[in-house]
Amino acid sequence: MQITILNGDPNPGENDLARFTSFIPEATGANNEIRYFPLADMQIKHCTGCWTCWWKTPGLCIWKDDADAIFEAVINSDLVVFASPVTAGFTSSLLKRIQDRLIVLIHPYIELVQGECHHRKRYDSYPDFALLLNTTPEEETDAEDIEIITDIYKRLAINFHCKLRHVWITDTQKQKEIPHDISYH
Amino acid sequence: MTLAIINGSPRGQQSNSKILTEHFLTGYRSQNTLRNVEIAYLKGKDQFQESLKVFSQSEQVIIIFPLYTDCMPAMVKEFFEHLPPNTGEKKKDLGFIVQSGFPEAIHSVYVERYLKKFTQRLGYNYLGTVIKGGVEGIQVMPASMTRKLFANFRSMGEYFALNGSFSETIKAKLQGPLRMSKAQQVGFKIAGLTGLPNFYWNNNLKKHGAYQRRNDKPFAAE
Numbered sequence: 001m002q003i004t005i006l007n008g009d010p011n012p013g014e015n016d017l018a019r020f021t022s023f024i025p026e027a028t029g030a031n032n033e034i035r036y037f038p039l040a041d042m043q044i045k046h047c048t049g050c051w052t053c054w055w056k057t058p059g060l061c062i063w064k065d066d067a068d069a070i071f072e073a074v075i076n077s078d079l080v081v082f083a084s085p086v087t088a089g090f091t092s093s094l095l096k097r098i099q100d101r102l103i104v105l106i107h108p109y110i111e112l113v114q115g116e117c118h119h120r121k122r123y124d125s126y127p128d129f130a131l132l133l134n135t136t137p138e139e140e141t142d143a144e145d146i147e148i149i150t151d152i153y154k155r156l157a158i159n160f161h162c163k164l165r166h167v168w169i170t171d172t173q174k175q176k177e178i179p180h181d182i183s184y185h
Numbered sequence: 186m187t188l189a190i191i192n193g194s195p196r197g198q199q200s201n202s203k204i205l206t207e208h209f210l211t212g213y214r215s216q217n218t219l220r221n222v223e224i225a226y227l228k229g230k231d232q233f234q235e236s237l238k239v240f241s242q243s244e245q246v247i248i249i250f251p252l253y254t255d256c257m258p259a260m261v262k263e264f265f266e267h268l269p270p271n272t273g274e275k276k277k278d279l280g281f282i283v284q285s286g287f288p289e290a291i292h293s294v295y296v297e298r299y300l301k302k303f304t305q306r307l308g309y310n311y312l313g314t315v316i317k318g319g320v321e322g323i324q325v326m327p328a329s330m331t332r333k334l335f336a337n338f339r340s341m342g343e344y345f346a347l348n349g350s351f352s353e354t355i356k357a358k359l360q361g362p363l364r365m366s367k368a369q370q371v372g373f374k375i376a377g378l379t380g381l382p383n384f385y386w387n388n389n390l391k392k393h394g395a396y397q398r399r400n401d402k403p404f405a406a407e
Contacts, residue, residue, distance in 0.1 A: 047259070048195045049253075050196075051389070054386065054389075055386060055390045055392075055393050055395055056395055057395065058390070058399050058401045059402060060401075071404045072404045075404045075405065076404070076405075087266055088262070088265040088266050088303060089299060089303050089306055090256070090299060092262075092266075093262040093265075094259075096254075096257075096262045097259040100253045100259050102254065105404070108383070108386040109382075109383045110383065112373060115365065115370055116287075116292075116364060117287050117289060117292075117373075123404075123405060124405075144302060148295070148299050151295050152295045155292070155295050156256075159254070
């Protein structure tokens with residue numbers, strides 16, 4: 001299967017998040033194709049809410065930057081890993097920047113999903129989501145923060161017609177649990 | 186007491202957040218002409234720094250933003266990452282207005298929970314979060330469709346000028362029910378057959394000559 005890792009660490013280097021993300025390819029086996037995106041090294045502009053991707057060039061963003069490669073990888077993956085340190089109680093703004101741009105992959109039309117308004121699919125199928133969080137950068141981060149983040153990504157998954165399958169915390173999780181989880185995906 | 190309203194919309198001066206803010210301010214100024222209200226925008230390089238300055242100098246701050254992928258836009262999160270924790274003896278008041286295109290409140294209550302926790306994390310006094318859905322398209326709606334919305338924002342501004350906080354009654358009116366009722370869901374499905382719920386999108390797709398390409402899948406694997 002194809003796995004896309006979006007690493008939203010603004011200070012990538014020798015840390016838990018880097019260790020875990022680098023572990024995924026070697027641990028999940030040769031059958032998996034891994035697409036790894038270190039967002040700190042990429043040009044990703046903010047979504048400006050211009051709706052070009054919804055009503056001028058359907059499915060294509062107005063910005064021509066490094067995001068196109070991510071869109072292509074994400075929509076053709078089975079699993080997308082949102083990897084980030086927890087700062088100010090949420091995933092990084094660096095990760096949120098590409099996340100906001102992902103609306104290019106869904107359709108403007110609204111339909112009822114579980115009795116709620118949500119956007120229709122643009123593509124036939126969508127990848128599932130996983131969260132990989134490093135909670136060590138700020139000592140204020142607590143269990144409720146993780147709960148809040150998890151709930152918001154579950155909501156995001158509804159809009160992306162998929163499920164949030166895994167939440168991994170780098171400082172409490174054993175690396176070997178990740179390939180185990182993925183193999184049961 | 187100084188009040189600041191920080192606009193976190195990536196659309197900046199063209200935002201629906203700005204329109205709602207203006208109606209809030211009309212109400213506010215009708216009750217309080219003495220107090221200056223600082224307005225700042227996150228969009229733009231210098232504006233971001235200016236917003237940080239305005240935040241630190243104000244005793245009350247309202248941050249207004251559109252819901253982006255079920256949460257605050259990336260630039261609002263970036264702003265949050267730069268906000269200093271409370272150090273003064275008197276706690277700053279921090280309130281939020283979250284607006285979105287979705288009609289129901291359910292989409293915004295998750296970020297509301299985050300905003301409350303975030304305010305506590307910094308040690309500020311949480312004024313609450315005003316949630317308003319169905320906002321996308323207000324710039325092209327006929328006046329009859331936005332009259333009530335704008336009147337409610339003016340009333341909220343009046344209340345805020347007099348009390349220094351959000352009115353729970355007006356907040357509830359703006360927020361509306363969490364989900365559509367069963368009857369509304371049936372109504373929505375019937376309206377869906379006529380294409381009415383997507384009229385706004387179709388209209389704009391046609392205006393830009395993109396209607397035939399509306400279902401394009403440019404990133405699908407061959």
